[in-house]
Amino acid sequence: MSPLAPEVVDEKAQTNAISEQQSSVQSEAPYSVVPEREKIFLMLLCSFAALISPLAGSIYFPAIVAIADDLDVSIAKINLTITMYLIFQGLAPSVVASLSDTYGRRPPYIACFMIFLGANIGLAVQDSYPALMVLRCLQSSGSSGTVALGSATVADLATRAERGKYIAYASMGITLGPALGPVIGGLLSHFLGWRAIFWFLVIFSGVFGAFLLVFLPETCRAVVGNGSVPPPVWNRSLWQIARSTVWRSSSRTQRPEPAHETIHTRRKRRNPLIAGAMVARDAEAALILIFGGLLFSGYMAVMSTLAPELESRFGFNSIQIGLCYLPFGVGSLTSRFTLGRLLDLNFRREAKRQNLPIEKNKQQDLTNFNIEIARLTITIPFVYASCAFLVAYGWVLQARTSLAAIVIFLFLSGHTATAAFSSLNTLVVDINPETPATAVAANNLFRCLLGAGAVAVAKPLIDRIGIGWAATFVAGLLVVFSPCLWAVYLRGYRWRRGRRERRERLEQAKGNAAKAMTPGETSKAA
Incomplete structure (x- = not known):
């Protein structure tokens, strides 16, 4: 057994006990006291904050050829900067997410934007390949944490039964990045040169970062509970500080009575990277993360090789290449509206079938609910459809x-x-409700590391066997690994219940052992 195993078991037992205690005291309190319009505003705000990660990645694609020519390096070396970008995009959110689950969302947001701003200034003025490589890694580190923070904010504000409804708002920025990035990058690179791409990101991140500093409130349930508990002064937005100072006596600032019992107990992690990797220790989560990483790898293989393929086969310039990326991004954007409705409809259908009552603004207890079937019934058909369309794209x-x-x-x-x-x-x-940001970071870790490998081998593979067979190979790989999803669909609920029962037995054994100890032994153990 690994030296970390006892610590992990104890931590999961503690998590389970905390979750049981909190679910019992929160039965009367609403899941969130934030009004509906404010929820949508906050999700849109966090969604557009997360825009910087996919935007910084995709805005780069149309300028690949121009950057390679200007720095006098090969396209393969420029593709290596994309690989490193993805590696750091996988590693950085683990640190950010673990901290945000404990100390709040707002401070990591501000730190991410400051790092991203500084990296883009450096990228705009550098003139060497090593500097490009290092600064792209720093740029990725600053931007990628915002994706995990955005998903965690949705979990802070919306119950599982409502989460599909908010997907369109929460993911709008993430899907606009791949849609708009290549178009903006193509226009800037063609008319102003590739350095203008990074100056654009400097302006965007500076303006939006200032907006977050002024208006973004704290939502982390370890800090503000269901939104009724006032955060510490250092965790408040400038707008909240100004409002409480200037209009302290105004009735408009009155809030509901603080529900301190809704605060999630903070848990410190010794190592943020291990915290993200811990999510994958369960068989169910590991299978989901592995397949999600492979799916993202196919996506990155398409995105990173489209520019050189269009340039070599059709002789397109950077503007034309950027416009050709637009349909992929628009498809990503429209999928959020389709998926959100389907997820909520299927959740309600499964809840009715499994006799789970749905209460508005109350978190559902998934102990006796098969959430795996509710989600994967929608997911699996989309997976096979994406494989078919990928093959068709490659051969066309x-x-x-x-x-x-x-x-x-x-x-x-x-x-x-x-x-x-x-x-x-x-x-x-x-399936990881207590640490949503850490769960998203683990997902990000798997997909970005696998995506980095896909980018590294995509161009050599296409040069050797052609884009048609390369697309067929990627789709075939997804089909071969699709039993991972079927295993979760058929056995995931059983695995989750088994883990819960083992944790309950462990907690009971620890409680019995504590009762059997003499007072002297108890004080010594303490």
Whole structure:
């Protein structure tokens, strides 16, 4: 057994006990006291804060050829900067998420934007490949944490039964990044040069970071509970501080009575990276994370190789290449509306079938509810559809038959692949309700590390066997590993109940041992 195993078991037993205590005292308190309009505003705010990560990644694609020529390096070396970007995109959120689950969402948000701002200034003025590589890693570290923080904010504000309804709001920025990034990057690179891309990101992050500093409140349930508990002064927005100072006696600032029992007990982690990896110790979570990573790898293989393929096969310039990325991004954006409705409808259908009562603004207890079936019934068809569209895209591009056909299959691939991945991301949060940001960070860790490998091998693979066979290989790999999802669909609920029963037995044994100890032994153990 690993030296970490006893610590992990004790921590999970503690988590389970805390969860049981909190669920009992929170039965009367609403899950969130934040009004509906304010919820939507906060989710949109966090969604557009998360925009910087996919935007910084995709805005780079149309300028790959121009950067390689200007720095006098090969396209393969520029693709290596994409690989490193993805590696740090996987590692950094583990640190950010673990801290945010304990100390709040707001301080990590501000830190991420400051790091991102400084990295973009450096990228705009650097003139060497080593500097480009290092600063891209720093840029990724600053931007990637915002994705995990955005998903965690949704978990802070919305119950599982409502989460699908808010997906369109919460993920709008993440899906706009791949849609708008290549178009903006293509226009800036063509008319102003590739350095203008990074100056644009400097302006965007500076303005939006200032907006977060002024208006973003704290939502972490370890700090403010269901939103009724005032956060510490250092965790408040400038708007909250100004409002409480200037209009202290105004009735408009009155809040509900603080429900301190809704605060989640803070748990310190010794190592944030291990905290993210701990999520994958359970078989159910590991299978979801592995397949989600493979799905994202196929997505990154398409995105990173599209620019050189279009340039070599059609002779397109950076503007035309950027426009060709647009259908994929639009497909990703529209998938959120389709998926959100389907997830909520299927959740309600399964809740009725499994006799789970749904109460508005109350978190559902999933102890006796098969959430795996509720989510994967929607996910699995999207997975197989994305494989079919990916194969069609690869062979149409290789045959150079029609640009319209390429655009259509890019849209369909973006729609189905993004829907499948978002649904898996939702399921990971559902089965890790106490640490949503850490769960998303673990998901990010798997997908980015696997995606980095896919980017590294995509171009050599395409050069060797062609884009058609490469797309077929990626789709075939997803089909071969799809039994991972079927295993979770069929056995995930049973695994989750088994873990809960083992934790209960462990907690009971520890309680019996504590009762059997003499007073002297108890004081010594303490």
